[in-house]
Amino acid sequence: MKTFSTGKIAIAYDDHNPEGVEPPLVLVHGHPFDRSMWAPQAAHVGRSGRRLIVPDLRGYGGSTVVTGTTPLRTFAQDIAGLLDHLGVAEIVLGGLSMGGQIVMEFHRLFPDRLRGLVFADTAPQAETEEGRRARNALADRLLREGMDGYAEEVLPKMVAPANIRRFPALAEHVLGMMRTTSPQSAAAALRGRAERPDYRPSLSRVRVPALIVVGGDDEFTPIGDARLIHEIIPGSELVVIEGTAHLPNLERPAEFNEVLSKFLDSIPQER
Template identity: 85%
Template sequence: MGTFINGRITIAYDDHNPEGTGPPLVLVHGHPFDRSMWAPQVQHVGRHGRRVIVSDLRGYGRSTVVPGRTPLRTFARDIAGLLDHLGVEQIVLGGLSVGGQIVMEFHRLFPDRLRGLVLADTAPQAETDEGRRARNAMADRLLQEGMGGYAEEVLAKMVAPANIRRSPAVAEHVLGMMRGTSPDGAAAALRGRAERPDYVASLSRVRVPTLIVVGDGDEFTPIGDARLMHQIIPDSTLVIVEGAAHMPNLEAPAEFNEALSAFLDSIPGGQ
């Protein structure tokens, strides 16, 4: 575990296999989680000798909590700052849910730093007026009530009910991450995400290999969103994980990891 001081905040991160081959894989967690959500991927990809970097976004995990509003561009610039700190220039960047939208923002700001993209259970459209109101209302609620009630309510949308029964340890991991998140950090991210721009146009300019993954039971970012990105991004690959909801990397790690490994091996010079 390492820490990167970025101005007044500290970003906590893990840098696995720093001498690994190929462009490093950097993974961005979703809301309201932390970098431990990528444990199956870190173990799998790292076992094959590739460098993998995961960090806690500001406001989450062991990184500094910053109240107020945190726009996606701030998260993206934090990642760029961490890469500069580590002396890493080009990467394969992946993210799930809002992590995927941070990946899209990173592509908009720093396209030359990318060798590949992984977009899991995410959507490129700008927030709607209704969605903006809902996210700000949820931010208010989390500040008033804390994370517990919200975590219980959304667990069955994060992890499919059948997977909760089949893999209770996964459900407990997801529930623990949500309960352990700072309400201030979560609220700031929600307010920032409510102002997100439309990434449809910028994704049409992607010129690196792209893997799109979605659970077939995802209610937050349905298959239609994944298919839209697949249509927009030239030569992208779409993988639909059967029986998974919003977190196929934890619900079906073997299938997710197989798709991820095949994708990484397909990147020129990636092995």
Template identity: 65%
Template sequence: MRRVGTAVFEEITIGYEDRGSGEALVLVHGHPFNRSMWRPQIEHFARAGWRVIAPDLRGYGESSVVPGTTPLETFVRDTVALLDRLGIERFVLGGLSMGGQIVMEFHRLLPDRIRAVVLADTFAAAETAEGRAARHAMADRLVREGMDGYAREVLTKMIAPHTAAHRPEVAHHVLGMMTGTPPEGAAAALRGRAERPDYTELLADIAVPVLVVVGADDEYTPVSDARVLHERVPDGTLAVIEGTAHMPNLEREGEFNTVLADFLDGLPAVPTPAAQRAS
């Protein structure tokens, strides 16, 4: 079953896709994208017996644009409100890039709701002073100039050059997501992300299984960043997807889906209500 809709909360509207049935898999997109970046995973895992929920973060896709600054905690609170509306209490939570940092913030705030974690092409460290300045400068640029120039500059960092050359449909999809993102929404997220906390020491507190995935040629979050995540979580699995950059879930969706499926298949079974009562 495919359900696409919007949920209206006190101040904003959140667009989302909710497909399939079974245990919940929640996927959080990165910047400057929208929920359609997870299309291959939504389709695959809904067929495989999962209920896959992919929201548009505020400022992106079909969700409301709120200018100013959007901290990662705000994205978490929006996601919680949506999941509560959908009646989903516990779930596997995955995110890519900024989405992965939102996942780490979610675990900092509400660890008991997470059954397992997927961290794709992301990193845990706080921003450096130079990095904060760069994010604020980019936010100002996007508001001033729009998304088009930036999107074309970074396309072959988001996806590997050979992907852009040989899979034009992927390049078109990624470029379309970036150019279609409202500049004020992207800028608000950049400002909030610049001030995020350092999650490095918190990784040891993640008491559920963790899958770390990274593109072998990712320049934004290289394999060395993924190894830090993998080494610091107590129960982690690391997968490096060859021939991909920052978006392995789109560049080699088959390999990414296989890695994620193996991880999900290995999770401890969720006790049935009868088993919980018996215990």
């Protein structure tokens, strides 16, 4: 693990195969996880010879704990700062769930730095009024109770129940990421997501290759959300991974990796 500082915040990250194939792939984890959720992709992409950069978002994993409200814009700016620190101009950027919305925000702010986009189990719409109330209420709950009860409650939505039974080590990994996330940081991210904009207008201006992947049984961001992104982005590819919920990259890593590799191979090394 390495770290890079932006102001008083230290961002932890891994830079796999730094001399590898360009453009690098950057993967952004979801909430309430950390960069270890991309371990199967790190192993696979590393074998392909491509450079892979995987950060812990501020407040998560090995990065500095934060409080208050963390807008998606702040997360996206942190990624841009990390790229500047590493001297990386252009990337393929992917993210899952909240990470996918951070990818949308990065595209809105820094479209010229992108060579490709990967959206996994995410949604582009602005939060509804009901959703804002729910996210803020959950933030309050996490600050009162901590992460354990919430983690147990949402596990069967994060990972399909059949996969929890079949792959107990996977379930423990997901539970571990959720339980060890700082409640303060999780609450700050929830409050930031509650105020997210509608990304549909900016996604309609995507002019780089885009891959959309979704678990066939995802309840948090169902197939309809993935289809919406697919319809908005000209020429995008949509893949549904059956038998998975919100974390297809962990539940069916071989299938996810195959789809990801084909997409990466289609992107020229130079513009």
